[in-house]
Amino acid sequence: MAKMIPSFGPQATESYGEVVLYKLIESQLSNDFTVIHSLPWLCSAIKEIDPHFAPTGEIDFLIIHKELGVLALEVKSGKYRVDGVTFVHLSTGNITSPIQQTRHNVHGLARWLGGNKELRLRIGYGLVFPDSDFTNQIFSAALVDISVTPNKSIAIDKGQIPSLGQRVIDIMNYWKDSLNVPVMSDAKTQKLISMLCPQYDGTPKWGTRVFFDNKIWLPLTNEQSEVVITACDRTRMLVTGWPGTGKTLIGIAIAREMVSRGMRVLVLTFNSLLAEYLTRQLDSDQAKCTVSTWHRLCVIARHQLGITTEQLNDDWFKTGCLDDIRMAIARGMIDNYDVLIIDECQALRPEWCRYLVEWFAGKKIIAFCDETQLFPFESGIDLLQLCDLLKIESPFLLTIALRTPKMITERLLSVRPTSYQLYSMREKEPETLKEVVFSTDWSLTELLEKLMHEGVMKKDIVALYKYNLPLLFETILIEYDIRTESVSRYRGLESPIIIILDADSMVDAELFCAYSRATTLVIAIYNPRAMGGKSAGKFQEQVLAIEENRDKLNEYHLTSLVCNIMRTHLGFKQFDIESINLSWHKAWGVWLVELNDLNGYESLWLDYLASNFKFPIFYWDKKSQFVFYSYNLNGNFPGDSSETTPLKLEHCDNCDTFVPYTIGLKSECIFCHGDT
Structure with missing residues (x-):
């Protein structure tokens, strides 16, 4: 060859x-x-x-x-x-x-x-x-x-x-x-x-791949142009398709064509970040094209009504917003438009969509919907409801996925199969999907350095997280000036390289969205601490189907058990007592107690030791990972309490060994705490 x-x-x-x-x-x-x-x-x-x-x-x-x-x-x-x-x-x-x-x-x-x-x-x-x-x-x-x-x-x-x-x-x-x-x-x-x-x-190199993918796979294709022509000729159209089929790109092209025909266009979406992106793309047409989120449009209506003092609460974001825009439109306070284009329509509540159809009665409505990207906390509309509202038989289905690497598309299909053939002419490149079960030898810094060395620009990387940016990675990402966003806010947007920081904490719907945001490479980082539980979804099943990842998970569980850390690093040596696993840590001056069951009869030993000795007690369940408990500290350590207090075992660089750390917003070594 x-x-x-x-x-x-x-x-x-x-x-x-x-x-x-x-x-x-x-x-x-x-x-x-x-x-x-x-x-x-x-x-x-x-x-x-x-x-x-x-x-x-x-x-x-x-x-x-x-x-x-x-x-x-x-x-x-x-x-x-x-x-x-x-x-x-x-x-x-x-x-x-x-x-x-x-x-x-x-x-x-x-x-x-x-x-x-x-x-x-x-x-x-x-x-x-x-x-x-x-x-x-x-x-x-x-x-x-x-x-x-x-x-x-x-x-x-x-x-x-x-x-x-x-x-x-x-x-x-x-x-x-x-x-x-x-x-x-x-x-x-x-x-x-x-x-x-x-x-x-x-x-x-990855920098070259990003350049190539941006030039080759992301521009509007002939097939997508045909969809634009079809949509421009119809009064009502519902377009659906998987991530990577070009829905947003087609919507932008339709908006530009409608503006060129002298029509006033309203482009609506749910996410503010997506609205900002659409505004930039349609900036030259802003005189005849308005881009807004649903709630921003409702806030404008609220101001037009002179309601500015009330605090916006959860009820307003669900129902009050609709009341405000309905009243403002009835009073002629909102601009008139000829065309309505809705992107990510699945995120809008059914009653909102129903009113939008009423508002644009007799006018052109083009809606884009992807049911695969509806989050569990959303009460969005489905395709059948949209077809009924728009009075059309069925949605127009996009089946060519070019924007997402084929390896990622196939992973998405393995998690959520379709009833039709989804086609990608991109080559299957296994290296475009990296799922990392990280261990002590894995480094985010090394990953970023490698990408930069291969010509990737910072603007081409986005790191996604579930709710809050993990503290473990925050400093590194700030140092490298990498953009970070929650996965829900980033829906509908794309980046050449996506790093998923806390993939282990996400449900399948969130991971589906996160994986599909990349046009060149996805790196999903899974923390073994949270993997393999009952709540693990199909993505985790796929990750753990790889033998290397299973081995990492098993190794993590073995090395994270408190009982193993105590024996390997802290010299736990059991006394010759049949009824209890009891030891003494001379340097710490504490009893060490390992229990088969925290609520079993062995726990009576804790009361015995506390009643007869003045020394603190550290105890744990034999299946516990990192977390253990202190009892009867009696002033021996900073922050002491006679109550049972949870602690965790972590390595302290200053102490050069595993030591107890407090659990909370500011986790600290209990021995170094007094020196700070």
Whole structure:
């Protein structure tokens, strides 16, 4: 197989032919060939060296072979007819001059490379027409050399696609003879590749992946454009689809089209962060396009009514908001709009949606809904209710998921299967999903350093958490200036790289949303302390299905047991007493008691020791992890109490061993506490 750059799959451009050709070239050429594919890749390489010059233009494939030389291929998808020196696209009527364009781009590339004397090359070129059939005719003198017998063509049409690899070799042999191309040394070949693709070692760096994914997978596709056209022609439409199918992107395109037609558009959503993003995207259209959250619109209505003094409580956010906007609209205090577009509609309560439909009676309403991203604490509307409100038979279903890496899409499908086929043309790249059951040798700092080293920019990373940013990671994330958000606030938004900080604490609905926010890479961090319980969902089941993760969890449970820490690190040696596991810690001056059951008969020993000795008692259940209890401290330690007090065993750097820590907002070593 040929060495492909990038090695992580073909791009989904407007030219579907390139996707097919990528696969055929990769499979039909030997590993003596290096193939650089995609304009963004080539341009990025050249611009990195010379920001003012990017001559690659229409070069779709650059094929390098030490003996056969260098060949530039341009792909012309669609059916063409030849009209002299021009080609006419049959469906659009567009006239192009692909031969002239290709020559210009090849000569430009040769001139640019020639700036280095060692890379002055004679580059051949060819054109591929994957959808046209010229049946071996001499359809253009510039593409067929009739001076040789048999005639030599540098064009490849539909009938020759099955033998694409051999045709590439034939064309390279033709140019080798015509241009008298010399054999390149291994060093020169590698220098050429390195010049075009700096630091290429066969494995794409994460910074490059982010750049590639942003350029290739995130723009509006032909299929999504068709949905925009369909929606613009309908009065009512409900669009649904999984994460990554482009619902928000389609909604933005619809809003722009409606504004261009002179219509006033109201774009509504639930999340404030998503509303801010939509506002930025539609900023140039703000005179005729208003973006708002539901509650912000209701607050505006409230102010218009002159109600500004009352405190907004939970009841207002559920029902009072609707009362205010209904009254303001009835009094003509809210602007009129021609079109309503709702994104993340599943988060809106049914009664809110019902009123919006009443408000926009006889006007265009386009709603976007994803039931997979409804959180347990929300009372949102479902698809059937929306269809009934909009008086449509069924939702319009998006089934092509491009924005989310295929590995992540498949993980989501394993947790929540669909009743239809969800399609992704992205390559399955296992490394795009990392689920970390962290241990003492894992470091968030090292992870961030690695990403930065591979060219990832800080703005391309977002760290998500459930409710509160975990203190364990807070300092590191602030130091690296990484954006952090709760998963519920980040619904509907995307980032190239998503780090899920407390995945173990999230339910499946939250994890589903968090995983699907990434366009390049997800790193989900699971704390073994909270894993494997009865509340563990399907995501945790998938994580623990991996043997390495199960081993980490088992190791954690063994090393986190108080009984094991006491024996391994603190020298717990049981007295020769059959009825109780009792020991004495000389340095601490405390009794150590291990109980089979905190409420069993053995607990009577605690009363006995407290009644007959003045020393404090530390005791624990043999299954307890990290947490134990103190009893009858009697002034021996700071913060003492005669009550039973929970403590936890943690390593103290100052004491250089495991010691008791207080439990609370400010957890401290009880021995160091008096020194601070």
